[in-house]
Amino acid sequence: MAITLRSWDRRHLPLVVTAVLLLALYSGALAFYDSTRSLRFLIDLIKGNAAMGICAVGMTFVILSGGIDLSVGSVVALTTVLVGTLVAGGYHPLLAFCVGLAVSLLFGAVTGCLIHEFSLPPFLVTLAGMFFARGLAFVVSMQPVSIDHPTFDWIVDELGFALLIPGLGRTWVAATALLFLSVLVVGVILQRSTSFGRNVLAIGGDRQAALLMGVPLGVTTVCLYALSGLCAGLGGIATALIDSAGKPNIGAGLELEAIASVVIGGTLLTGGVGSVVGTLMGVMITGIVRAVLNLDGRLPSPWHHITIGLLLLGFIVMQQVLIRSAPRGR
Template sequence: MSSATVTRPEAPTGARTRPRLRLDLLPTLAALVIFVGMVIYGEVAYGRIVQMSTISNLLINNAHLIVLAVGLTFVILTGGIDLSVGAVIAFSSVSGVMLINAGWNPWLVMIVMILIGAAFGLASGVLIQYFNVQPFIATLAMMFLARGLASMLSTKPERLPDESAFRVLAEQWKIIDGPKVNDLVITPGVVVALLVVVVAFFILHRTRTGRTVYAIGGSEQSAQLMGLPVHRTKMWVYVISGLLAGVAAVIYTARLGIAQNITGIGWELDAIAATVIGGTLLTGGAGFVLGSVVGALVLGLMNVLITRDGTVPPEATTIITGGILLVFVLLQRAVLARRNQ
């Protein structure tokens, strides 16, 4: 009698866990399906989509967005938001180029740019954790601060010297020599972005910090009752987001060779969109780094298809992005409703 009483609740618990895991994966799988569908559509409609040169350009042109999306994944998983990353990129980028033009060592400048991003992330974390400022307001304040500082430094484009060692991150490495110009090419910036993805995946899925991030998003009060380091972890996620914004600034500046105070306007929204499209719930507690990568590639491929079409105005990109984002938010609502049942 007692053994039956013990074993009876275990079966439904496992039965509930399996569909719940599948539900958490549903938005990410939907993003993957959309990406594959876009590839098929592009190949049928325009041709020359499924080729090595397209893959190369997609990765090279969106490496900075992938890095930003990874940083936002940490923040959104805790139920927070970071609106400052685009402006942080502008300030970090302008500062870095001006320091190089002043004679600083390019490798030291890269470190300084990353530390600038981390400092803004730390400031946001302190405001949120120790002054009880809402993440939206705290990071909005950091956005205005970083954008204002970038404008104070320079209101005209600052250019990297052609011979600067900083540009090594944009040097193209030919991996596969294809016919004509159809080569598989990557840059050190792409390698850095992929390393960021691997490290972030390990942290979120193989460390106590990662488990705490998910626990905070699920229920911060429960995470505190479990004795998890909630305060320290919430600080760290904003530091990570800011630090990765600095990394994205390094990658983007090296590729473009130019820095402006208007760089990064709206990029925080692109990164949030990529994260949400990739399956990370805005309420926190569920999501995947690899899903955010897929979301970033969806946005990048959408730009490629619009360019190939030639008849769609560039401003329509934001409309299409908003439509895709709305679909995924509604999908998330359906997933949450199903989980609550």
């Protein structure tokens, strides 16, 4: 037991708190609301938070490196508008998806290049990117663009599968939920089983030490912001599938919800500690809070933001206490 206690890194405490909080919230929802005692409730949580959750996966890697990305909400909007405009112009939805993803990937890669090559603060570069991508979205279309195509309708209505779990019932797992779960799996593999994931953690833990160890800072920085941009593009596709439209004004504040989910999921804002699995728990916590407030009906919708704000503040304070109380040699 003594060895276990000595090897325990207190920086992982936020993840433990996140797991306990998620279990407590879900248990409370099960106890007070009958509609939460079904498989459909869980799948609806995943589907309803798919776009934000996908963006949060990319954001996890950025924050693990000690950076930040404020542009993802605008990139989501830009992607939806590109997809909607191309489909409305007669192009196949799959081609529109590829164009949207290529643009979002390139946008993230350019952001990473600017940050590394000119040693610019990620906050300022991605803030500029937020305004730039939002402006581009309105340049492409000032109004929402309705998406109407047989293939698109097939993806929305038919792509998926029926899931049956004894005791929880049967429900349909839609394409957006599948997309979110697929991104999560890829994110976990990237973080845990690739040199890219290890390099991101090394940069977030100690950038100078990572450089001395031979970590390719430039390539890794470009790749992780490109990954964030790609995830934002996938989030845009998920949003387009849910709304059946491209909207230049959608996604405002999405980047802040993604950051909140990552931090509530136990990832340190200073970088070096965190996980994609923790981010999933953070997304589920924010989703359950929103769902419970909607089911209860006694509190107005702004209380969702107030609750998430209080949770985020609590986790940030916890992180700072842990960082300041950590031994200097660590």
